Amino acid sequence: MASTTDTAGIYSAKEKGILYTKIETNKTLGVSCVEVKGNKEERKNKTQNGYEYEECTFEELSDLLKQDLAYSPFRFKDGIRNKENLFGKTGWIALDIDKSSLTDTETHYLLEDINHHIARTSDPSNPYKFRVLLELDAEIDIPDKDWKNFILSIAEDLILNIDTLPKSQIFYSFEGRNVLSVTDQNPVSVKKHLLNISNKPAKSTENLSNKAKSSLLGNKRETFAPAYEAKDGEGSRKLIWSAKYAIELGADLEETKELLWDINHYWVYPMPKARFEKILKQIERWF
Secondary structure (H helix, E strand, C coil): CHHHHCCCEEEEEECCEEEEEECECCCCCEEEEEECCCCHHHHHCCCCCCCEEEECCCCCHHHHCCCCEEEECCEEHHHCCCHHHEECCEEEEEEEECCCCCCHHHHHHHCCCECEEEEECCCCCCCCCEEEEEEEEEEECCCHHHHHHHHHHHHHHCCCCCECCCCCCCEEECCCCCCEEECCCECECCHHHHHHCCCCCCCCCCCCCHHHHHHHHHCHHHHCHHHHCCCCCCHHHHHHHHHHHHHHCCCCHHHHHHHHHHHHHHCCCCCCHHHHHHHHHHHHCCC
8 A cells, every 4th residue: 555655665565564665766877788790699609798888868779779789778797798797777678579469660659658769670671570678767676586577567568579588688789770769758657567576467368268258358348447448648559458358358350349449439539540440450460
């Protein structure tokens, strides 16, 4: 209850009392990087040391994605990359997407209210394989054991299908890539994702009976409540989430479209027709 009420920190129960962790909103962004060239195998031999840490703005990270580099949001002691040498906080994260149901351009529009950079990775012709950099609203320092749950919570909230990589993971950027950016909107709010580290609910539909799935589909207003009650800026993401969830529950294309029409008409300010129809066309590819 305290964590829910206090927007400036998180409370957790320990054996000897309550631990309070303040969320640091004053950010100094930076990046560790080293120049690398060649294919993946050639790059691997050049990513063990030589990392230099430079402070930068989130806007400047766009340039990072246009060069041949290996990089990390964190510092490496003595510039040597390994798990034990990783230290410091970060105000941004990198997410690796190899099997997306949306293209890089579609994801760019999906995140239009979130500060981000998107660039394709090793194959410039593959629009379904790309990297996403996200600005956070506070600096974080999360133990490696909790890192995957943290980034998964963010990915699920933003409807991104990511590879769950460890905190010590380095990422590659490639010269000449086109970068899709938004830098004048909102950073990702970290608090609820920090809380989700230890309270991550299971959302799997695998063990549900067909009767249970049918019941959930029949009770649209409750099952898809997050979409019906979407906040400003969340509309596209909540429609995509609703479609994915409905399909998991057994909905066919027409049932899925009908659900999205119902959600859009429920909103006080429905999505413009052209944009809504664009989302429907994206979903048609999944059948």
